[in-house]
Amino acid sequence: MSLNQSMECEKITGGIKISNIQDLDLAQTLDCGQSFRWSEQPDGSFKGIAYNKSVTVRLSGTDLYIENSSKEDYEQIWKKYFDLELDYAKIKEEISKIHPILKEAAGYASGIRILQQEPYEALCTFIISQNNNIKRIKGIVQRLCESFGEKLGENEYAFPTAERMAELSVEELAPLRAGFRNRYLIDAAQKVAGGEVNLELCRTADYETARRELMKITGVGVKVADCTLLFGMHRIEAFPLDVWMKRAMATLFPEMKPQDFGEYAGIAQQYIFHYSRMHPEIFK
Numbered sequence: 001m002s003l004n005q006s007m008e009c010e011k012i013t014g015g016i017k018i019s020n021i022q023d024l025d026l027a028q029t030l031d032c033g034q035s036f037r038w039s040e041q042p043d044g045s046f047k048g049i050a051y052n053k054s055v056t057v058r059l060s061g062t063d064l065y066i067e068n069s070s071k072e073d074y075e076q077i078w079k080k081y082f083d084l085e086l087d088y089a090k091i092k093e094e095i096s097k098i099h100p101i102l103k104e105a106a107g108y109a110s111g112i113r114i115l116q117q118e119p120y121e122a123l124c125t126f127i128i129s130q131n132n133n134i135k136r137i138k139g140i141v142q143r144l145c146e147s148f149g150e151k152l153g154e155n156e157y158a159f160p161t162a163e164r165m166a167e168l169s170v171e172e173l174a175p176l177r178a179g180f181r182n183r184y185l186i187d188a189a190q191k192v193a194g195g196e197v198n199l200e201l202c203r204t205a206d207y208e209t210a211r212r213e214l215m216k217i218t219g220v221g222v223k224v225a226d227c228t229l230l231f232g233m234h235r236i237e238a239f240p241l242d243v244w245m246k247r248a249m250a251t252l253f254p255e256m257k258p259q260d261f262g263e264y265a266g267i268a269q270q271y272i273f274h275y276s277r278m279h280p281e282i283f284k
Contacts, residue, residue: 007084009074015055015067016074023088025111026059032274034115034231036125036138037145037159051077051118052150052158083113083234088267095268098261101252102268105275112270115231119199120192121159122232123214126224127184143176144185165189184219191217203233210235236266245269247283248276 009018030038030046038048045058055078056067066078079085092110096103128140141159148164149157166189173182191197197217202210210233214225223240230238239258241249249256252272261268276282 009071011071012065015065015069016071018064018066018074018078018084019062021059021062021064021084023092023110024059024064024082024084024113026057028109028111028274029082029113029115031134032112032270032277033129033134034270035117036128036134036141039138049145049152049156049158050081052152053077054152054156080116083116086113088113091264091267095262095264095271098268099253099256102261102272105271106268108278109271109274112267112274114234114236114267114270116234117232118159119202119228119232120162123188123192123199123217123220123224123228124159124165124185126227126231127188127217127219128178128181129227130181130184130219130224140176140178140181144173144178147175162189162192166193181219184217187218188220199233202229203235207235207237230266230269236264239265239269244276245273248272251282252276 006020007018008020009016026044026046027040030048031040035048035050037050038046040046041056043058045056047056048054053069053073055069058065064082066074069078088110092106096106124144125137125141128144129137132140145157145159148160148168150160152158165185168186168189170182170186173185176182178185188197192199197213202213205213207229210229211222211225214220214228215222220228223242226238226240229235230240239245239261241258249272253260258265258269
């Protein structure tokens with residue numbers, strides 16, 4: 001898929017401005033269950049931490065402002081994190097041909113982009129997401145970072161590394177109030193830190209191999225593996241199926257399977273997920 005080459009980044013007081021941003025809605029992208037470390041501010045901006053950087057982002061028209069960031073961070077982190085080079089307009093045009101309801105969903109959720117998160121963080125947050133809701137997930141993730149992550153600033157903490165978490169016991173995670181998921185988090189940390197699970201392999205291996213690699217971890221099934229691959233490795237062929245998506249597929253696409261959505265299935269999945277969440281009357 002062709003890349004968006006028309007963006008320009010410039011240094012401004014307090015941060016940077018990226019001009020000519022298309023097909024990005026911060027609320028749809030940052031508050032849709034992809035990442036759990038962003039919070040909307042009263043002025044509509046979003047404050048969050050990714051790759052050990054604490055920033056505030058806001059959109060004004062087609063200009064994206066990132067406070068506390070440099071042009072170097074933009075090139076190395078934020079351009080990829082927000083998937084800004086991928087031409088989502090072209091993708092929407094292409095996948096809209098698959099099904100009329102998908103065309104409607106893509107139009108409704110047209111500002112969603114797939115975040116490219118740090119793989120280990122994505123793995124842990126989607127382990128935490130099992131049988132959970134977004135508010136509780138955010139609370140658990142925040143407590144995990146405050147307890148074991150590197151301090152970045154006042155009340156700001158990095159996501160803890162696999163090496164740091166591998167030193168912990170299940171009992172030490174009890175204050176997180178993550179319940180049965182604590183055991184899975186420790187197992188994930190130990191297997192990633194010890195090299196038994198190779199996250200870099202998951203970026204490039206064939207899809208089934210990558211999924212099996214992640215499923216070596218206790219408590220990681222197909223859904224958590226697919227979420228990790230989609231949101232942590234940008235494997236946009238992934239099509240995670242949680243309760244919402246299974247209901248959506250059964251109701252809106254009863255004759256279709258995930259593979260029917262093609263090479264951009266993960267992007268289609270996010271359009272369908274957001275559309276379904278915002279239209280609960282569909283399921284009555």
